[in-house]
Amino acid sequence: MSLFTRILFVLLGLFITLNWGLIMSGIIRKIIARLSMRRGIKVVQPYINLIKNFSIRSQLTHGVMFYLGPVFRLSGGVGVFLFMPMIYGSIYWTNFSFTGDLILISYFLFFGMLGMALGAGEGGHPYSAIGIGRGLAQFTAIEVPMTLAIISIAIQYNSLSITEIVAAQQGGIMNWTMVTNPFATIAAMLAFLGMMGHSPFNVVMAPQENPIGPPTEYHGTFLGVLQTNRAILHVVEAVLFMNLFFGGATNWGILILKTFLIYFYTVFVGMVFPRFRVDQSIPWFFKIPLVFGILAIVLLII
Amino acid sequence: MVNPIYIVAVLLGTAFLLGLFRKKGTGIIALVALAFPVFVSASWFFHFLSGNTEVLNFFTAGAKPPFSINLQLGIEEALFTMVINVLGFLGYTYLYRDFKEQGIKSTVLFLILIMGLNVLIMSRDIFNLFVFLEIVSIAIAGLIYLKRGADTAIAGFKYLIALGVISTFLLIGIAFFYLFSGTLNIDDFLNSNLPAVKGMSMAVFLILMAILLELKPFPANGWALDVYQAAHPGISAMISSGTATASIFLLYKLLPLSSIDWLPYISIIGAITFIGSNLLGIAQKDSNRLLGYSSVGQIGLMLIIIGMAPQLGEHFNLIFLTVFISHFLAKAGLFWISGIIKKDNIRQWSVLRKNKLLLFMFGFFLLTLLGFPPFPSFYGKWQLIMELAHGSQFIWLALILAGSFFEGMYLIRWFGFAMKEKDESEEKLTIHWEKMIPPVIFTVFVMGASYFANNSSDYGHTLNLIPIYFVIALFLLDFLPAFVKNSLVIASMIIYSILLYPDISDDTLRLVFAGIFMIGGVLTLFAGYSVKGKREGFFPFVVMMYAGLIGLIEAENLFQFFFAWEIMTLGSYFLILRGKKSIKHAFNYMLFSLGGAYLIFIGFALSYFGQDSLDLSIISATTLPGWTYTLLAIGFLTKTAAIGLHIWLPGAHAEAESDVSPMVSGILLKAGAFGLILLFLLMGAEQSEQHSLLYILGWLGAITAVGGNLLAVFQEDAKRLLAYSSVGNLGYILFALAFMTNVGWLTAITYSINHFLFKTLLFLAIGGVVMRVKTHNMYEMGGLIKKMPWSFIAVLIGIITLAGIPPLAGYGGKWLFYNAVLTKGWYFQGALIFFSGTIAFLYAFKLIYSVFLGQPKDKFRNVKEAPIWYLIPQFILMIGIMVFSARPDLILKPIGTMLSQSNYFPTDPLNWEDVTATTNLGYWSGYKIMIVIGVMFVVLLGWLMIMSRKAQKIKQFNIVYAGERPFTPGTTHFSHNMFSNYYKAIGFLSWPVATGFWNGVNLFTHNVADNIRRIYSGNGQTYIVHIMIYTIVIYLLMF
Amino acid sequence: MNELINHLKERFPIYDVVESTTGPTFVSLDAAKLIPMITSLKTNHGFKILVILSTVDWIEDGKFQLTYIINNPDEKTDLGIRIFIDRENASMESIHKLWVFAATFQREIKEMYGIDFPGSPGVDDQFLLEGWDEMPPMRRDFDTKKYSEDTFFPRPGRETNDPAEYMKQKLYPDE
């Protein structure tokens, strides 16, 4: 496949991902509304919000890094997409996954975080820094079960390549990591809760106490960029977990179904549990998810 | 040749004749009289040295013994009389002014003293020895009174009492000796082959005991310490260097009398003295008394050596002479300096800084005492330890090094005070020129002795001394402006690198580290251009440090390695000591380095056990693998600051000067890593049997990584934060090395390179900032991005690399790490490592946010960008990071090839497909990742720029603040105690356990020293009791 | 309570004692005697709490009335002390040394009535009003309606009706 075709397919895939991300968040919001007996937003409300934000006429900037923050953030999201093989068995939807593997993706997630942190820092708002401090602190704890789970999978499949991990899970639900390595799945899915930043792990943005955390100063186009990234990243992160634990996807339909369920799971948990403080959430991650992560490795070794 | 009897005659004659003269001219006459023996003994010494071996025996009064006294002058006697006479001459020069005030009496006593010492060395008649011992004692007692004062009088009196007791022993011993042997002549006795009589051994015991007591063995030496403390330093110098020399020689001379093997007992006495008095020195604050302890300690060491003579064999001469001459020159020099500055408390020695020459000599003598290379005692100690190990005397070896360590403790602390303690005294240092001459001459002698020691040492000739000569040259050129010297150093380093390249170009591993040391050295030196003025005492030590580093690379045998290691330690110590508040930290650094170096020393010695060469390869053939490797590993770990041994690092790195911090943190730490690499290779690399050691080191590395990073998170001081981060990163390297797999080692080397690149970069950038804002506290800074955009970019690149975020080089390290962890199977340690990697985000963010982002402070409204000389190396390093990120294969491929082809690590290598690295687990293409991310980033940036091109620029307080306005920048900048909730969650992991432990050890040592010190009650009677008990105990031990 | 009043009467020139079964007992006092009496009440009689310090503007008499209500938490009794001070250059001794937070009451009174409490911490700082440079607004000679009309752009067309009249007219126009 020529580079040009590949880029074309990458852009197309990005477009699909973005749209699915927006629609997915719309649907989820709708479901939540119905759960609380409301009509709720329109399903296309995320689109409208996005257009609205891009149509804001005036812009403010605190400095160069304020500009670069959203760029880093979106690069992080898009980059994770670029390095992620979306559809198993398709030569068109594997993006640039030949440049790196699972480790690349799990570390590239930080790229966006760092950019956001710096951009928000340049904004000069103390709440931004407080939010980032909390977010990073929580992330260190999240990373522990996540790492253990990744190590566990890598031992199980003797590979760090996502494509190979997905390939090993083909052939029915009994081959999914979810079944073959349940403890790693549990550990990682608990970590996933923290990664997605829904309640109970949303103290980073906690609107009632810390206006909105890092993006306090962001508005208009900048906010639009951040929202775009959010839409893409939610899908891609769900795809990552789908690939690692739930057998991957062989076509877009399955991808959409699985990512939806994975994403819905975090929202579902978020609806049920109240918010943790950072000094509560970190010890929590060092308890149950850590135990599952260790179990996942110990069981594989023996 | 002049008959040495004239020495006695001239000195005695002058002493008598002096009375005829009035005051005028007596000094000159005495000086001339003292010069005469120097001439005589020196001429004899060179006479013997030039190949004449015939020993000169001559007799007083022209008759044979026992009717006359026979004197002997061989090469030994010639040497010892020569040094004593030189000391006498210089000592008199030093005391010239004091004697002039005192009148003739003192001069007479001094002449008598020198005469007595000469005879003590030459005489072969026991009774004669006794007589002259008495003469010497009385002369000294008289001279002690030179300095008037109550304590002088008391000390002199105690001295007389103690010597009275000792003389009694001696006299009784001699009486019995004569009773049993019928002769008083040593030679006669030795030739007569008398049958061993029981009482004879008692007689000899008493004689030797008296001589030993004269040597002030611990703990029966309270009287001597009081003398050192109270007497005029010029006299103390004579006692410490002169009488001790004579007594040692006396002991050496009389030992053959005994039919019992005294040597083990002498060693034991020496060891107790050496360790005991050095231990007590730790708690000592009075400089003269401290020197006294040190003197006694050194004599103990010499006793050990004499006692060990049979084991040392042919090396005895070198070992004994180097140790002796070091002590002799340095101690006299230090006492003289003490007399010049007239300060008792070691803290007040900071006045030394008023005179550069004095300070230099002070440091010179201290280092001579400490046995640092290239000073003579280094060669002696090396040979001693090696021979002891060869003869499997491991306990002795440990004892000697323990004693040396204690000695190091107080000497270094003293030196720190002199260098850095606040100098409160206002008065000018009055220096008489004639007082400066003797120490200067002795300094020159030390240099000469070093040269001879180097030449006569077995391995000295293999050393590459060019860098050392360069250091000396820089000392001489210290008057030049800083930029000239800086250019000189840079040029020489570049030239040296070019010269060095062909030698190591086939060893990729060495090449990498040489690259880190030399390129890093040149880059960090660039920053030095921003310093105005002369910057005295900086460049010699920089060169010394780099000479040591490069010496490590070049080392082919253990000796060269250890030599380079010590040189490096010394240079870096001086560099660290230059910082403003670094007195305590430099002390800690030196202490840990010294301890570590001694462990390495023992490790080397152990591997020498049972082998004949000193080649590096003997480590792999060691017969005591467990001990050797463990000791060596711990030794190297003190340099890499593994957790538990890390407490010296943060302070030392943080408080050093702005351009020294990157040297010691980015570059110097790699010396430890290099040491470990060398050790692990010699342990047999992949075939190593040391699984448990490696396993422990692996855990240690992981815990170090977590600990270092976690501690970094809670720092408020930017440089301390970076320093703790270094601890963590060296933990990674240790962990990866302990894998002992191909990929593991590649990881370690990648990390070494990365850490060098980003830590040097960060320290330079932060150093530049600190230079401008004049504070280390991050919460005091803020918003500096607008003032220092270039520094900001440097820090940004640095922390992206540090955090291991793709596409920069740090990510390569992480990827390799995962592969290595998975291949090795150390999963949980690996998880700890990755956990610590995420912790790195916390401090990386804190660093860049608190310093560069957030609210600019009023104070720093006008600060300028860091000096261009700081920025240039930063940009070179950034380019380095970029290149290494995009094309890691350029460096990693050759190393990988070397590792897998050299039989070290043949299995599971990293495969390279063009620019993509693959293992059987995954793949990584730095080049492609860079391109993908770069293109995407630029596209998105362009898009956003177009979208928000009209954006209004606003200022720091234009933030949403609930309709209010922020109060002040200081209260709006969120930085201090940024991660308080993190501390709440897992802060207990960062409690200072290690610091507490080492403080406890320190306190314990001091308490022990303090408690033992109480036996010195200051009471003369107590001292006598000590002497008696001591003698009885020795007697009981021997019979 | 009577006991206390009698006790006080012996020592301080209180007058105008108004006793109540439901609320606090009020006594009046010379301004000069306030500090000794209130100190005595606090230290000797257990009135540990200052409930409120309030002001009444008796413009007709040319007096300000300051009311200190104090509370004895052990016996659950309240005592109100009224004092009267001149309206011109009104000034009163501060009691912030007895109760630190009294400074806040005094600061408010300074702002709203212009009564000075020399020595009270922060008494001149603005309290509720930001940037107020008119007459203290709670004084009865301050015409708040006129001020409002002058300052706040009153919307024209506002009518004022007597509610009773208006309701009658609207609801029962026939009667």
Added chain:
Amino acid sequence: MSDKKDIHEDKFLAPENRKHVVIGPDGEEIHVDPLNDYFCTDMPKVEKPYKGVMEKFLNWARAESLWVLAFGTGCGSIELPPLFSPRFDAYRFGVAMRPTPRQSGVLIISGYLAVKTLKRAIRSYEQMQNPKYVIALGSCTINGGMYWDSYNTINRLDHYLPVDVYIAGCMPRPEAVLAGFMKLKERIKKGDAEGANEYVEKLDWYKANQKKIIKDWNMPDYNW
């Protein structure tokens, strides 16, 4: 501006806002003028809307996505939370609360405005981005309501901020607020709701009115 009185002579200027001197790291004196150094002193510009279909489309999007600044000024603020309860569910109209003015488009003045609160309301309004809308809730904002003769409560909001929609009542119930939102949407879609530009065009007048009653501004004229 109408009166160019130097703000530094203002007796109400807070101490931390006065010019002062600090000592820099090299011992040099640095003169700090907080008002100019800490704040952007530029004036806002009129942001011209697009023409034709494009603007219509954008206006539709703006109307369907109304982000309200969570800022309650008076008793009316208690009427707002029910809007998002299942009973009234304002979300279905694209209305949402945002905690920061930067991201909000609608400022609801919910009830009486004391002078002190007005100052914060104006600052918050100025920190919102163009286009932005103001809904005035309750009679107090229209003519002062029951506080019409108070010395401390404003009578007519439209003298200080450009109001798009008034909702009468004391207090208006949530249904009325929803009706107000509908009205606002209509205005936006028609392109009438250009309050932000109006405010900029008549900035002098607005500022004069604001400064008449707000005497301790403690900031440059426009709060970015």
